[in-house]
Amino acid sequence: MAVLTAFRFTWWQRLALGWLVLLVLVAAAAPLLPLPYPPGLPDLANMAVPPFSAARHWLGTDPQGRDVLSILVYGARTAVLLTLPAALLAALVGGLAGAAAGFWENSARVPLTYWLVGTGGTWWVLQLPLPTLGLGLMLIGALLAWLARLQNRPLPTWPLPVDALVVGTATALDTIPRLIVVVAVVASIGLSAPGLLAVMVLTAWPPMARLVRAQMLRVRQLPFIEAARAAGLPERQIWFRHALPHALHPLRTALPLSVAGLLGLESTLSFLGIGLPPEIASWGRLLATVRDEPSAWWALLFPSLLLTLSILSLNTLSRMSTSRA
Amino acid sequence: MALVNQTAVEVNNLLHLSLIQAEVTNHQYVPALAVALPEVRLVGDSLMHITYELRPVAAWDDGRPILGSDVAFTVKLMFCPGLPNEVVRNQYHFIKAVITDPATPRRFTIVCWGQAPEYVKATGDFYILPAATLDPAGRLSRFTLAELQHRAPTAPADTALQALARQYQQGYAGHSPGQLPGCGPYELVSWEKDRFLYLRRKSHWWADQLHPTPLMLRAKPQQLEYVIIPDVATAILALRRGELDVFPQMPAREFERLRTAPATRAALQFYTTDSYNVVTAGFNTSHPALADAATRRALSRCFDAGRLMKATQLGAGQRTVGFISPSDTANYNRALSLIPFDPIQAAALLRQSGWRRAAAPTAGWFRPGPGGTRQQLRLTMRYRAGDPLLTTIALQFQAATAPLDIPVSLLPTEAGSFSEALRVGDFDMYAQVLKGNPFMFNFTSFLHSQGIGVSNFTRFSTPASNRLIEAIATASSNASRQRLLRQFQALMQQEMPIVPLFFLPSRTVADKRLSGLNVGSLKPGYLATTIVRTARATPAP
Numbered sequence: 001m002a003v004l005t006a007f008r009f010t011w012w013q014r015l016a017l018g019w020l021v022l023l024v025l026v027a028a029a030a031p032l033l034p035l036p037y038p039p040g041l042p043d044l045a046n047m048a049v050p051p052f053s054a055a056r057h058w059l060g061t062d063p064q065g066r067d068v069l070s071i072l073v074y075g076a077r078t079a080v081l082l083t084l085p086a087a088l089l090a091a092l093v094g095g096l097a098g099a100a101a102g103f104w105e106n107s108a109r110v111p112l113t114y115w116l117v118g119t120g121g122t123w124w125v126l127q128l129p130l131p132t133l134g135l136g137l138m139l140i141g142a143l144l145a146w147l148a149r150l151q152n153r154p155l156p157t158w159p160l161p162v163d164a165l166v167v168g169t170a171t172a173l174d175t176i177p178r179l180i181v182v183v184a185v186v187a188s189i190g191l192s193a194p195g196l197l198a199v200m201v202l203t204a205w206p207p208m209a210r211l212v213r214a215q216m217l218r219v220r221q222l223p224f225i226e227a228a229r230a231a232g233l234p235e236r237q238i239w240f241r242h243a244l245p246h247a248l249h250p251l252r253t254a255l256p257l258s259v260a261g262l263l264g265l266e267s268t269l270s271f272l273g274i275g276l277p278p279e280i281a282s283w284g285r286l287l288a289t290v291r292d293e294p295s296a297w298w299a300l301l302f303p304s305l306l307l308t309l310s311i312l313s314l315n316t317l318s319r320m321s322t323s324r325a
Numbered sequence: 326m327a328l329v330n331q332t333a334v335e336v337n338n339l340l341h342l343s344l345i346q347a348e349v350t351n352h353q354y355v356p357a358l359a360v361a362l363p364e365v366r367l368v369g370d371s372l373m374h375i376t377y378e379l380r381p382v383a384a385w386d387d388g389r390p391i392l393g394s395d396v397a398f399t400v401k402l403m404f405c406p407g408l409p410n411e412v413v414r415n416q417y418h419f420i421k422a423v424i425t426d427p428a429t430p431r432r433f434t435i436v437c438w439g440q441a442p443e444y445v446k447a448t449g450d451f452y453i454l455p456a457a458t459l460d461p462a463g464r465l466s467r468f469t470l471a472e473l474q475h476r477a478p479t480a481p482a483d484t485a486l487q488a489l490a491r492q493y494q495q496g497y498a499g500h501s502p503g504q505l506p507g508c509g510p511y512e513l514v515s516w517e518k519d520r521f522l523y524l525r526r527k528s529h530w531w532a533d534q535l536h537p538t539p540l541m542l543r544a545k546p547q548q549l550e551y552v553i554i555p556d557v558a559t560a561i562l563a564l565r566r567g568e569l570d571v572f573p574q575m576p577a578r579e580f581e582r583l584r585t586a587p588a589t590r591a592a593l594q595f596y597t598t599d600s601y602n603v604v605t606a607g608f609n610t611s612h613p614a615l616a617d618a619a620t621r622r623a624l625s626r627c628f629d630a631g632r633l634m635k636a637t638q639l640g641a642g643q644r645t646v647g648f649i650s651p652s653d654t655a656n657y658n659r660a661l662s663l664i665p666f667d668p669i670q671a672a673a674l675l676r677q678s679g680w681r682r683a684a685a686p687t688a689g690w691f692r693p694g695p696g697g698t699r700q701q702l703r704l705t706m707r708y709r710a711g712d713p714l715l716t717t718i719a720l721q722f723q724a725a726t727a728p729l730d731i732p733v734s735l736l737p738t739e740a741g742s743f744s745e746a747l748r749v750g751d752f753d754m755y756a757q758v759l760k761g762n763p764f765m766f767n768f769t770s771f772l773h774s775q776g777i778g779v780s781n782f783t784r785f786s787t788p789a790s791n792r793l794i795e796a797i798a799t800a801s802s803n804a805s806r807q808r809l810l811r812q813f814q815a816l817m818q819q820e821m822p823i824v825p826l827f828f829l830p831s832r833t834v835a836d837k838r839l840s841g842l843n844v845g846s847l848k849p850g851y852l853a854t855t856i857v858r859t860a861r862a863t864p865a866p
Contacts, residue, residue, distance in 0.1 A: 042720045044629065044636035048578070063578075064717045065636065273710050278735045279723060292713045293578065294558040 016313035023310060027080035030073050037067035039074040039281040048293045059302055062286060063293040072302055074281035079310070082193065082276075083262040086200035090258060091251050093201060094208025099247045101166035101209070102216025103239050109157035113148070116141030166213065170206035178203045182265065186274050193276060196269070200262050208258065211250040219246045253318050260314035267307055283307055335849045336551065337452065339524055341507035344377050344396070345449035346541045349845035349852045352763055354446055357541055358383050358391060358453060358508065365445055372421070373440045375448050379431040382534045385455050386506055386527065393425035393433030398456035400435075401465045404473035406482070407490030411779040413451070415769045419444060419799070422470055439799040443806070446764050458506055464489050510544030510854060522551040544854045545841060555711065564834065565589060570858065571842070572834045573850045576713065577639045580832040593834050596844040596851075599652050600831035601761040603645060604633075606706075606718065606824040609753050611784040614700050621821040623674030624704075624754075627725040628718070629666035630826040637714050641830040647814035650828050652846075653763055656807050658814040664824065672729055675702070682730060689730050703732050707746055708756040710737035715756045718826070722754075747782040755782065758829065760848055766810060767798045772822065785822030 009017065026033075036056040037043065042065035046054040049061050051068075059068040100108075120137025128134070148155045173181065185199045219225065220243055228238045269275030270284030278285070283303035290300045338346075346357040356362060359377045366374040383391040400423050403413045421436040435448045456465075464485040465473075506512075510530045516522040525548050532542035552569065554560040561579055563569045575583075580597075583589040606628060608615045615621060634642045643651045646661040672682075679692040680702060690702040706722065708715035716737065723733040733754075738746055746752055759771075770776045773794045774786035793813050800806035817823070831850040835842050838859050843852040 040720060041724045042636075042717055044632040044717075044721065047636050047717075063713055064720055066720070273737065278716065278720070278737055291556050291558050292576075294561075295582070 012316050013319075016316040019309055019313045020317070023076050023306075024080055026073055027077040030077045033073060035067070035070045035073060037070050039066060039070040040279045042066055048296050048299075050296075051298050060296070060298040062289040062299050063296060064289070068286065068298060068302060071281045071286050072283070072306060075283040075286065075303065076306070078276065078280055078282050079263055079266065082197060083200070083259055083266055086197050086204060086262050087255055087259040089197070089201045090204035090262075091208050091255055094205035094210075095212045095244075095248050095251055097166045097205065098209035098212030098214075099216050099239070099244050101163040102213040102247065103220055103243055104235075105163040106159070106161040108160045108162050110160045111145075111155040111157050113141045113145040113155055115158055116144065163213075166209055170209050173203060173206050178265065179268065182269065183272070183274060186269060193280065196266070196276060200265065203265075204258055204262060208251060208254055211254055212247050215250050216243060216247040219243050222246075256314040256318040260311045260318075263307070263310060263314070267303075335853070336513075336522055336524070337507075338509070339511040339549065339854065340509045340513060341452035341454075342509050343450050343452055344379075345446070347450075347762065347764060347847055348541060349847050350540075350843050352845070352847065354449065354764070355539060355541055356380075357539075359449065363445060363449060367440050371439065373437040373444055374434050375437065375445060376432065376434045377449065379433075380531075380535075381431065382531050383508065384531045385458070385508055386512070386529075387458075389455075389457060390431070391453065391455075391508055392430040393423070394430065395453050395456050396433055396435075397423040397425055397470075398460060398465055399451065399454045401468065401470055401473055402454060402459075402493070403451075404470065404476075405465065405490055405493075406473075406476060406478075406480075406486055408493060412770045412776070415773070415775050415779075416447065416767055417451070418474065420448070420470065440801050441799040441806075442803060443766065443798055443800065447767070450764075453508060455506060455508070459493060460489055510542070511549060519553055519555075521553060524549045524551075540843070540852075540855065545857050546853070549853055564593070564836075567592075567836065570836045570839055570856070571851060571853070573831070575832045575834050577637060577641065577830075577832065580834065581639060583834060592837055594837050594839070594842075596833040596835070596842075597641065598831045598833075598844060598846045598850065599643065599650065600829050600846050600850065601650055601763060601848070602829045602831070603648055603650070603759050603761065604714065604718065604826040604829060605648075605757055605759050606722070606826065607755045607757065607783045608822055608824075609750055609782075609784060610822050611750055612753055613694055614702055615753060617678055618820045619674055619678035620680070620702070621824075622819075623671045623678065624726075624731075625664050625821050625824040626667045626671035626674065627722055627729075627731075628664070628824055628826055629721055629725065630664065631666065633718055633721055634827040637717055638827070638830060643828040645825050645828055647817055647825050648759065648761065648768075648823075649810060649814060650761075650763065652828075655803075656766070656810045658811040660811070661815060661818055664818070666725070668725055668729055675729075687730055689732060703734075704753040705734045705736055706754040706756065707736045707738050707743060707752040709740055709743050714758075718756045722756075748778070748780075750782075750784060759823075762847060766806065768794045768813070769798060772817075783822040785820065787820065790816055790820065 036058075043054075043057070043061055044065055046057055046061050047065040048063045049057060051060040052058060054061065057067055057069075059072065061067055062071065117138050120134040120139075120141060123134025123137065124131050125134075144155065181203050182199050185202075186196060225238060225243055228242055233242075266275060267282065267284030267287065270282035271288040273285075273288065275284065276282055283306060286299055286303045290296055293299065342358050344357060344359040345354045345362060347353070348355050354362065358379055360380050361378070364376045366376070368374055377396075379391055379393070381390075385391060400417070400420055402408070403410050403417050419438050419441075421438050424434040424436060426432060437444045437448065456463075460466075462485075467485070508531075510526060510532065511524040512527055514523045514525045526544050526546065530544055532538055532544070535542065552563070554563060557576055557579060560569065560572060561575075561583070564572050580595065583593060584595050606625075608621050608624070610616055610621070630644060634640070634644065644663050645651055646658060646663060649657045651657050675690060680690040681692060682688075682690050692700050692702075694700040704726075706719050708719050719735045719737075723735060726733050736752070743755075747755060747757075770780045772781060772783070772785060773791055774781070777784050777786065790813075793809060793816060797806060797809045797813060800809055831846060833842075833844050833850050835851075836858075839856050840859055841855045841857045843855050844850060845852075
């Protein structure tokens with residue numbers, strides 16, 4: 001197993017962590033907070049009023065009359081509930097893909113049944129012509145696996161160039177700037193939180209995969225892996241239980257940076273008006289309202305402040321030094 | 326033939342001319358290509374002859390005179406298959422023939438089915454196109470107008486007509502200014518989508534020979550440049566820097582801010598007039614949940630038009646009962662009441678129309694549908710993305726329906742996709758600004774069954790409303806048309822396919838160095854062709 005490590009915090013890092021914890025707490029408790037107005041409610045009598053100038057709009061309203069404080073609080077909820085899962089999912093996908101690519105490179109061989117189940121599953125998920133054909137392939141794969149197990153016979157295997165597939169896909173995604181990919185995909189599939197989450201994961205996993213792959217190429221040469229092989233452990237077990245925990249180390253630094261990048265991306269998309277639906281509060285969209293009301297400095301200042309603090313905090317945390325426990 | 330948006334009308338008015346034209350300042354039709362307003366003669370009890378005479382000096386750019394044959398060609402082109410002319414077909418189906426006489430080629434008569442005063446304006450208000458340039462082979466002359474009008478959609482394609490349509494379409498698609506010449510005072514030098522249009526005054530503009538030159542035929546600026554700035558803040562910055570001369574349709578808050586700030590008040594001139602642009606919300610009446618008028622009436626009670634107008638227009642504008650402007654006192658139906666903002670009454674009306682609120686909180690409203698199905702009241706509202714006015718309306722409606730447990734999803738949509746979504750019916754509700762004028766009362770295109778799938782986005786039509794729309798278009802006198810229009814407003818308030826919220830004011834801001842800027846209620850709100858820029862005063866040594 002991986003060697004446990006302990007973090008050593010500087011003052012700046014403690015401040016950063018404190019800020020992020022506060023943000024997560026505010027996001028979690030948003031529905032319970034005694035906010036005077038819900039985030040999507042336009043107050044038609046108080047459009048674009050500055051802070052403390054209208055009844056109970058403590059941080060003012062945007063040009064549509066929505067309460068800025070509510071937008072900030074619920075925007076934090078959006079940021080946490082969207083960017084954090086997206087970063088974690090991207091780390092999971094990138095980590096597994098990179099680790100597999102680094103460990104097996106292009107030498108892996110996959111039994112025919114997995115090929116059938118994988119191809120059929122992809123066919124069905126993508127809803128290609130005759131989606132039931134995909135289900136049929138999956139069924140045949142499962143049937144073959146069952147028969148092979150009954151007769152205790154090994155199935156034929158086909159080579160799977162994992163490394164070429166992972167590196168090729170990551171390179172293909174990296175050749176186009178992330179914002180362009182996301183804008184193109186979001187504009188074509190429409191606006192929805194799950195769709196945006198999927199797109200964010202799609203564009204955020206390649207850097208993770210590269211880091212983990214590089215680490216795995218180093219780890220797999222280490223003596224304990226050789227020892228595990230010599231002991232006769234199956235390859236999958238060596239990969240998952242012994243090599244993977246070590247190969248995932250770089251993610252500890254990359255994850256906060258990934259969250260920071262995705263936070264900026266979500267805000268950028270909302271600023272451009274192509275992110276989340278308008279009823280979902282977002283710091284980026286609040287920033288964008290300044291275009292309608294250039295004198296509304298409060299709609300610029302407060303979300304900018306929160307965004308800057310959050311991204312700086314995540315960057316600070318990514319530079320954490322470690323000491324062996 | 327089909328204008329992508331209303332803003333395009335402004336530029337087309339500079340490139341092309343019609344026989345008669347509405348004056349921006351006094352809202353009267355005045356002669357443009359025609360020498361005078363037409364002579365009207367009623368024939369029997371079913372035909373109307375409207376005779377025009379073209380100005381002797383009116384000529385195309387190549388010097389050829391503009392003749393009655395050009396008018397006949399333009400009318401035929403309205404019915405030529407393969408062109409995006411569905412809307413004009415509906416508008417001009419009353420034209421029976423265009424009679425020209427080789428002996429007097431500038432004089433011609435438009436024969437109309439029916440005897441409506443409306444036809445006099447309608448027959449003069451379309452751009453005349455050059456037959457010799459667009460159809461040098463005379464392909465259209467082989468067909469009579471009746472043959473084109475009554476050509477079945479399933480008729481085998483005619484290669485000559487196809488070639489003509491293709492050539493016409495290529496003229497637009499190619500962005501080539503020279504391919505679609507007009508007889509207006511300006512020519513298009515260059516344009517780039519979403520960036521700019523650059524127009525230059527023709528060196529030999531035929532109306533220069535007229536003394537005095539009528540207001541609508543004047544062309545003072547040597548060049549006109551239209552800059553497309555989608556962002557209001559950027560546009561205002563450009564105006565303040567002196568990079569823009571005129572800023573039409575300025576949003577209320579920016580207008581007030583500039584008007585009250587000492588620096589801008591000294592450098593700019595400000596104009597406010599009524600407009601014929603009405604803010605509306607529409608229902609997709611082909612959706613089962615919105616097919617009955619009672620449900621639509623109930624939902625219309627969730628728009629707080631009064632406060633919306635106060636909030637977004639700072640109180641300017643006019644509440645309305647229908648699509649006729651309250652300024653049009655003769656036709657506006659004052660007997661009708663404004664639609665109140667009353668969510669409680671909305672809930673009661675929903676119950677009357679068979680909806681029942683589910684027992685569980687936030688579960689919504691249901692009612693039995695045909696064939697044992699269960700309908701749910703769940704709405705998506707589309708509006709043009711980036712429009713603060715429409716965004717506010719959508720948010721207000723969503724906030725008003727939320728306590729009633731009516732889920733409303735908002736779909737801000739890019740302008741091009743928005744028009745297409747409305748055309749194919751991919752929406753439950755939409756918010757839009759309808760741009761009108763005080764002259765034409767032909768509602769065929771957007772509320773008649775003939776417009777469904779083209780420009781009747783709500784897909785609303787009933788036999789009674791169709792009959793009324795046709796009767797308005799063919800009313801034989803102003804008095805009978807006024808009566809019918811009032812009936813129509815009452816019927817629309819009863820059926821409620823579209824909720825009229827309020828008429829917008831028109832706000833124009835111009836550089837103080839400009840003179841001769843004629844401002845009015847007609848779109849675009851000002852006359853660009855009469856503007857003169859006075860030189861900046863040089864300080865005395």
